Amino acid sequence: MSELTPGERLAAQLDEAARRGEVTSQPSQGAPLSVADAYAVQELAVARRLNRGERLVGVKMGFTSRQKMAQMGVDEVIWGRLTSAMLVPEGDLIAPDHYIHPRVEPEVAFLIGRDVPAGAPPETITSAVTAVAPALEIIDSRYADFRFTLADVVADNASAAGFVLGAWRAVPPSLDCLGVLLEVDGRTVEVGATASILGDPWRSLVAAARLTGRAGMPLRAGWVVLAGGATAAVPLRPGAQVRAVIESLGSASVAVA
Numbered sequence: 637m638s639e640l641t642p643g644e645r646l647a648a649q650l651d652e653a654a655r656r657g658e659v660t661s662q663p664s665q666g667a668p669l670s671v672a673d674a675y676a677v678q679e680l681a682v683a684r685r686l687n688r689g690e691r692l693v694g695v696k697m698g699f700t701s702r703q704k705m706a707q708m709g710v711d712e713v714i715w716g717r718l719t720s721a722m723l724v725p726e727g728d729l730i731a732p733d734h735y736i737h738p739r740v741e742p743e744v745a746f747l748i749g750r751d752v753p754a755g756a757p758p759e760t761i762t763s764a765v766t767a768v769a770p771a772l773e774i775i776d777s778r779y780a781d782f783r784f785t786l787a788d789v790v791a792d793n794a795s796a797a798g799f800v801l802g803a804w805r806a807v808p809p810s811l812d813c814l815g816v817l818l819e820v821d822g823r824t825v826e827v828g829a830t831a832s833i834l835g836d837p838w839r840s841l842v843a844a845a846r847l848t849g850r851a852g853m854p855l856r857a858g859w860v861v862l863a864g865g866a867t868a869a870v871p872l873r874p875g876a877q878v879r880a881v882i883e884s885l886g887s888a889s890v891a892v893a
């Protein structure tokens with residue numbers, strides 16, 4: 637077998653864990669892992685997906701709200717890569733055995749209408765957005781009990797596992813003050829506001845453009861950007877019907893088999 641670099645070995649370990657739906661050990665418990673190295677592992681792990689025919693379809697932001705930072709004990713904004721295989725069409729039944737311990741959270745999604753050059757000013761970034769939608773993100777840490785350091789979760793592609801998009805709609809005049817509900821089986825289980833996403837989801841979009849641009853992966857036309865959970869995430873249980881409702885934007889829903 638050809639020699640793998642330490643980064644390639646970690647990428648293979650994380651990719652296999654996600655593929656099999658099995659937990660794996662946190663890289664930080666082996667050798668020390670810097671956040672920069674963790675992003676390199678993320679890129680290598682996602683490259684394995686792309687080699688299997690998945691396509692890059694966007695990026696997800698993480699820990700953009702205090703609710704999520706507090707729930708997970710991490711207080712720095714991170715990002716991960718979304719691939720075509722993660723998109724769950726609204727109305728599809730999710731097979732729970734595909735995941736380890738999935739959770740779901742309500743998010744705002746942006747549709748990027750044209751390429752955003754790295755280093756573009758905020759006006760160029762925001763004007764590239766052609767539509768917004770309510771969304772649900774399915775996260776599924778590949779680590780036991782959803783416990784990790786910042787570098788561990790970055791290497792694990794920010795726990796990305798799936799996402800559901802509601803209907804796209806025209807960009808509203810403002811996005812910073814909309815109520816957010818997360819419903820399970822028709823009952824409201826989490827309540828929040830888009831203001832908790834860095835004060836305004838547009839800030840999360842600008843951060844996404846900056847961070848991905850710096851990483852040599854600037855936002856591309858057709859991509860989706862998930863701005864980050866506006867509430868804590870809740871477990872996605874078999875048989876559940878889940879819906880995210882965002883004031884003025886509508887809803888996104890999914891059912892688990």
Ligand code: OOG
Nearest residue numbers: 698699704794795864865
């Ligand atoms: C990491 C993913 C964070 C968000 O919206 O803040 C995230 C995790 O919570 O496991 O997706």
Ligand code: MG
Nearest residue numbers: 741773864865
């Ligand atoms: Mg999220």
